[in-house]
Amino acid sequence: MLPFSTSLPPGQQAGSPLTALAPMQDVTDLAFMGLTAHYGAPDYFFTEFFRVHAHSRPEKHILRSITENTTGRPVFAQLIGEELCHLQRTAEELLRHNVAGIDLNMGCPAPKVYKKNVGGGLLREPAKIGEILRLLRATVPGLFTVKMRIGFENTANYDRILDLIGEHKVDLLSVHGRTVKEMYRSEVHYDMIAHAVQRVPCPVLANGNVTSARRAVEIVRETGAAGVMIGRHAIRNPWIFQQCREHFNGGVASRRTLADVREYVDRLYRATQTPEFAGPYHVNKMKKYLNFVGQSVDPTGAFLHDMRRTQTEAELFAVCDRHLLTEPDREFPPEPFAGVIARPNCETPGATADGCSLETITA
Numbered sequence: 001m002l003p004f005s006t007s008l009p010p011g012q013q014a015g016s017p018l019t020a021l022a023p024m025q026d027v028t029d030l031a032f033m034g035l036t037a038h039y040g041a042p043d044y045f046f047t048e049f050f051r052v053h054a055h056s057r058p059e060k061h062i063l064r065s066i067t068e069n070t071t072g073r074p075v076f077a078q079l080i081g082e083e084l085c086h087l088q089r090t091a092e093e094l095l096r097h098n099v100a101g102i103d104l105n106m107g108c109p110a111p112k113v114y115k116k117n118v119g120g121g122l123l124r125e126p127a128k129i130g131e132i133l134r135l136l137r138a139t140v141p142g143l144f145t146v147k148m149r150i151g152f153e154n155t156a157n158y159d160r161i162l163d164l165i166g167e168h169k170v171d172l173l174s175v176h177g178r179t180v181k182e183m184y185r186s187e188v189h190y191d192m193i194a195h196a197v198q199r200v201p202c203p204v205l206a207n208g209n210v211t212s213a214r215r216a217v218e219i220v221r222e223t224g225a226a227g228v229m230i231g232r233h234a235i236r237n238p239w240i241f242q243q244c245r246e247h248f249n250g251g252v253a254s255r256r257t258l259a260d261v262r263e264y265v266d267r268l269y270r271a272t273q274t275p276e277f278a279g280p281y282h283v284n285k286m287k288k289y290l291n292f293v294g295q296s297v298d299p300t301g302a303f304l305h306d307m308r309r310t311q312t313e314a315e316l317f318a319v320c321d322r323h324l325l326t327e328p329d330r331e332f333p334p335e336p337f338a339g340v341i342a343r344p345n346c347e348t349p350g351a352t353a354d355g356c357s358l359e360t361i362t363a
Contacts, residue, residue: 004142018227037071040242052081074100101143120180133168213243259328295336
């Protein structure tokens with residue numbers, strides 16, 4: 001096995017809060033990590049989750065985000081599962097690769113995930129969590145981290161789980177400040193993240209609606225967290241991690257224009273294109289990314305309306321040119337426009353989602 005560090009890797013800006021790209025299924029792959037690094041890498045990357053069960057082996061496409069990663073930033077490998085022997089087996093296999101540490105997913109809110117008692121489903125069973133944490137802590141000689149929500153339906157188990165985090169010497173805790181049942185629709189309970197900061201001995205990353213560098217500063221100040229973990233808003237604004245460092249350092253975040261966004265869309269299209277997902281398939285995948293980008297293009301949602309109706313690459317880029325290059329020097333605002341919804345099927349009250357994929361992305 002590789003030599004392992006028992007100390008968290010330093011951030012890129014000494015003395016500043018940490019930043020991390022949230023693990024997002026179908027998003028945080030090798031291509032997107034490289035693209036994020038091009039615009040200003042976070043301090044830490046986390047892979048999309050490796051599924052762990054009796055017949056599982058680490059998925060090759062996720063392994064590539066570790067073995068072929070040239071960003072220069074630490075990559076934590078995330079596991080999702082509940083069977084102790086298979087979690088141990090998978091962790092040991094991943095530790096043979098150049099990972100910064102092993103991360104346990106205790107937060108995915110997708111019904112098809114939590115119904116299997118993994119991800120956010122584990123939050124209903126503190127005793128089971130204790131068994132998993134004990135096993136993984138004994139298995140991982142270096143850094144062992146956890147990403148969780150504040151509860152399943154409520155926060156009744158929250159303190160017990162936080163105490164288990166401390167008892168089993170977890171090295172870093174990322175807290176999404178919503179319950180599993182709240183998914184991504186409620187307000188984020190930053191007071192509960194602040195509570196975790198006070199209760200656990202390890203550093204805590206605040207996750208949930210970190211919409212901009214300015215908000216990151218406010219959230220760190222409000223919660224006392226060691227830093228922030230950002231998901232969907234890094235899809236919308238790939239400059240967000242660099243802007244965070246600028247704000248954390250007391251400066252002003254660099255201004256971006258619609259022309260910058262048009263260049264990003266082109267680079268994103270090329271970076272994520274694969275032989276098996278070409279033509280209309282890739283256009284449809286791009287629409288899922290652009291659902292987030294479009295939140296800051298115009299306040300009426302006109303770009304989203306037109307983009308969602310495209311069928312071909314030519315149509316897609318014609319829409320991008322019309323909306324992004326007519327006024328190329330217009331600012332791309334760091335915050336999304338109020339009321340411009342990225343995923344109406346998942347963000348409206350009463351909606352349901354059945355996966356942790358690009359449609360039901362981690363905030």
